[in-house]
């Protein structure tokens with residue numbers, strides 16, 4: 009991975025003291041974070057810590073209660089969802105958002121259409137085999153109904169699809185949840201593909217093997233608070249993180 013903290017480079021995304029309250033629930037409290045192009049930042053913490061909320065704040069699904077967000081040098085704090093997507097913020101969901109009743113190809117092409125940053129159909133056709141090859145899906149039948157793909161393949165397909173829309177920032181919400189070891193390796197391959205393109209990746213994941221092996225830096229949330237940010241070694245040895253999350257034994261990847 010790159011050294012994303014190279015001082016000469018400008019961060020792709022900067023969060024400054026971002027806060028989000030839902031009534032009395034503090035889902036994000038003064039979160040400050042930078043993501044550079046070509047680096048992978050992990051976002052970990054127990055269920056309910058505020059990880060998905062942060063993705064929803066960055067994409068504009070939720071409005072911040074306080075704080076600012078700068079993307080590509082531009083203040084996006086008040087921009088609507090579609091403008092952020094158009095500017096290059098791509099995401100996937102904890103549970104894949106695919107069209108169950110359409111075939112695989114329709115899902116791919118519709119997704120990159122909706123991202124408003126699509127290449128032409130010809131460009132998608134050119135790039136698709138390489139990306140599918142990355143995640144062990146080069147032999148899938150694109151004309152088959154989506155239901156012929158396993159759950160793991162559907163989750164991988166969602167990552168493939170967002171990559172085809174060429175985001176500059178990619179927000180992945182538990183891409184390996186429910187996947188077996190092999191499929192989890194394919195998630196890693198897709199992330200490496202993204203990094204090679206210079207994409208900045210925010211990775212929410214409970215698979216510590218994946219997080220610790222692929223992230224340049226990691227931020228830990230607990231009850232909406234940012235309890236630590238550092239390189240994987242620092243995070244693994246941080247007592248507060250061990251107490252709040254790593255040592256807890258509850259590694260269930262859902263909420």
Ligand SMILES: Nc1ncnc2c1ncn2[C@@H]1O[C@H](COP(=O)(O)OP(=O)(O)O)[C@@H](O)[C@H]1O
Pocket residue numbers: 030033034035053054055056057058059060061062263
């Ligand atoms: N739309 C919402 N309305 C009310 N509370 C919400 C909403 N979205 C998330 N929350 C609350 O915010 C907290 C953080 O949730 P979430 O971001 O989904 O956590 P995580 O992804 O870390 O498991 C939880 O207490 C959750 O119930």
Ligand SMILES: [Mg+2]
Pocket residue numbers: 059060061102263
């Ligand atoms: Mg979540």
